Amino acid sequence: MPALPVPTASASAPEAAHDNAPAFSPLYQQIKELITRSLQGGEWLPGQSIPSEMELAARFRVSQGTVRKAVDELATENLLVRRQGKGTFVATHAEERTQYRFLRLMSDAGGSPGLQRRLIGCRRQRVAADAARVLGLKSGDPVVEIRRVLLAADAPVVLDDILLPGALFKGLTAERLSAWKGPMYRLFEAEFGVRMIRAEEKIRAVAADASQAREMGVDAGAPLLSVERLSFTYGDKPVELRRGLYRTEHHHYRNELN
Amino acid sequence: MPALPVPTASASAPEAAHDNAPAFSPLYQQIKELITRSLQGGEWLPGQSIPSEMELAARFRVSQGTVRKAVDELATENLLVRRQGKGTFVATHAEERTQYRFLRLMSDAGGSPGLQRRLIGCRRQRVAADAARVLGLKSGDPVVEIRRVLLAADAPVVLDDILLPGALFKGLTAERLSAWKGPMYRLFEAEFGVRMIRAEEKIRAVAADASQAREMGVDAGAPLLSVERLSFTYGDKPVELRRGLYRTEHHHYRNELN
DNA sequence: AAGTGGTCTAGACCACCTG
DNA sequence: AGGTGGTCTAGACCACTTA
Numbered sequence: 063m064p065a066l067p068v069p070t071a072s073a074s075a076p077e078a079a080h081d082n083a084p085a086f087s088p089l090y091q092q093i094k095e096l097i098t099r100s101l102q103g104g105e106w107l108p109g110q111s112i113p114s115e116m117e118l119a120a121r122f123r124v125s126q127g128t129v130r131k132a133v134d135e136l137a138t139e140n141l142l143v144r145r146q147g148k149g150t151f152v153a154t155h156a157e158e159r160t161q162y163r164f165l166r167l168m169s170d171a172g173g174s175p176g177l178q179r180r181l182i183g184c185r186r187q188r189v190a191a192d193a194a195r196v197l198g199l200k201s202g203d204p205v206v207e208i209r210r211v212l213l214a215a216d217a218p219v220v221l222d223d224i225l226l227p228g229a230l231f232k233g234l235t236a237e238r239l240s241a242w243k244g245p246m247y248r249l250f251e252a253e254f255g256v257r258m259i260r261a262e263e264k265i266r267a268v269a270a271d272a273s274q275a276r277e278m279g280v281d282a283g284a285p286l287l288s289v290e291r292l293s294f295t296y297g298d299k300p301v302e303l304r305r306g307l308y309r310t311e312h313h314h315y316r317n318e319l320n
Numbered sequence: 321m322p323a324l325p326v327p328t329a330s331a332s333a334p335e336a337a338h339d340n341a342p343a344f345s346p347l348y349q350q351i352k353e354l355i356t357r358s359l360q361g362g363e364w365l366p367g368q369s370i371p372s373e374m375e376l377a378a379r380f381r382v383s384q385g386t387v388r389k390a391v392d393e394l395a396t397e398n399l400l401v402r403r404q405g406k407g408t409f410v411a412t413h414a415e416e417r418t419q420y421r422f423l424r425l426m427s428d429a430g431g432s433p434g435l436q437r438r439l440i441g442c443r444r445q446r447v448a449a450d451a452a453r454v455l456g457l458k459s460g461d462p463v464v465e466i467r468r469v470l471l472a473a474d475a476p477v478v479l480d481d482i483l484l485p486g487a488l489f490k491g492l493t494a495e496r497l498s499a500w501k502g503p504m505y506r507l508f509e510a511e512f513g514v515r516m517i518r519a520e521e522k523i524r525a526v527a528a529d530a531s532q533a534r535e536m537g538v539d540a541g542a543p544l545l546s547v548e549r550l551s552f553t554y555g556d557k558p559v560e561l562r563r564g565l566y567r568t569e570h571h572h573y574r575n576e577l578n
Numbered sequence: 579a580a581g582t583g584g585t586c587t588a589g590a591c592c593a594c595c596t597g
Numbered sequence: 598a599g600g601t602g603g604t605c606t607a608g609a610c611c612a613c614t615t616a
Contacts (some may be wrong), residue, residue, distance in 0.1 A: 125606045147613035261577040266568035267543035269526035283545035285525035310524035320521040383587045404602045405594035
């Protein structure tokens with residue numbers, strides 16, 4: 063006898079459903095939505111454990127199996143992490159096996175390419191029209207632009223240009239960035255409460271222009287891999303626009319198709 | 321009271337497990353394995369329906385819920401497709417929404433880029449050492465090499481070079497390929513019984529050499545996206561090595577990160 | 579020993595499809 | 598009406614972790 067709006071069409075005023083509403087969802091999807099809202103609202107912070115399945119079942123007045131199905135899906139979406147015998151935890155960009163959950167760059171030799179970071183710049187400015195559109199900002203809104211290079215064995219491999227909404231990242235400065243050890247996305251979630259959930263990438267081959275060539279240590283016109291990433295937080299809200307240029311003589315972008 | 325080796329460690333000779341065997345798997349994983357073997361053995365062909373959950377439960381002497389969990393996982397791995405009210409079906413590379421399940425190329429305008437095919441060649445030869453290694457062949461084994469161009473609005477966009485083990489693709493000729501309408505992977509599964517399950521891709525930016533430039537209609541040295549794909553069939557057996565070169569002025573490779 | 583997630587069962591009812 | 602997959606429940610037991 064759940065306290066939530068019941069999932070069956072017959073018991074839920076079907077006669078009021080002749081607008082284009084998506085009809086009622088199953089109970090476990092409603093639970094999923096409620097848990098997601100608690101995550102978004104900060105009730106449980108990254109790295110912390112959430113209540114046990116039995117507690118959640120009592121709280122939502124459903125059976126443990128229903129909670130289980132909701133948590134299962136949130137775990138496959140990488141919002142939660144289950145650990146047998148210990149509990150269920152809010153996923154974090156810390157640890158994440160040596161950092162870099164989103165960076166698909168691999169060394170040709172195999173394995174991930176231990177990278178060093180060199181910050182080029184971090185400044186606030188007004189967003190251009192095209193970037194404003196994809197980030198859901200108004201043209202001219204403040205943004206933070208970060209530029210940096212990633213190096214493998216002192217040779218440049220990645221040139222990143224990162225754009226973040228200024229309203230969400232007040233107080234993000236070059237000093238904060240330089241002082242931070244660990245994944246950049248960990249800094250974002252720990253210090254600014256912005257958690258990157260998923261991202262879309264558009265990949266191209268481009269020719270290096272003069273300034274890119276200089277920073278990457280290649281000739282102008284050399285082929286570079288362009289990776290344009292739009293990252294989303296809870297509720298599919300876009301919060302980062304990033305363009306990476308990769309040297310791929312000794313590295314490659316690895317992908318799996320299912 | 322399942323007829324299978326029971327899943328619990330206590331009931332399954334734990335004293336024999338001090339070698340490095342992975343211990344016993346849960347029942348639903350054993351069911352998964354049995355279903356996979358039936359798929360591999362051709363008991364149910366692509367597009368056909370498999371027995372209902374109740375029938376499978378009776379056949380394997382387990383509950384419907386256990387079969388359900390096994391089928392669920394096989395469905396998320398794209399080996400099976402569930403259709404409510406109708407049954408569960410063996411996945412196929414036919415239909416697959418306008419073909420192209422593995423081709424991640426998108427038009428910059430948005431949407432998939434209706435492509436025409438032009439076969440350049442299809443011939444049998446001996447495999448080179450490096451290709452033999454990744455395909456699990458002996459150096460000098462026969463392979464089929466297919467070369468083709470994909471065009472959007474009569475302009476070349478993709479140059480494909482495809483290598484297949486000759487032993488699995490007897491009778492594959494340029495004529496067969498030209499006559500075939502529909503996805504190439506559909507031809508493979510329907511005529512040769514080879515179903516592509518998953519693939520790994522290594523992506524790079526490269527400069528076009530003289531002959532590639534000619535076939536792609538670009539200048540020599542122009543940047544092209546190189547997509548090296550290794551495709552696997554049942555049992556993670558590699559069965560295709562493919563190298564695609566993409567023009568990315570008006571198209572891009574789309575990827576999603578979770 | 580107690581608490582957590584993981585597996586398995588049995589049974590009920592719902593939603594969808596077909597004859 | 599009867600079959601299929603989809604959801605939900607209640608209860609049992611197992612495996613892993615911590616104290």
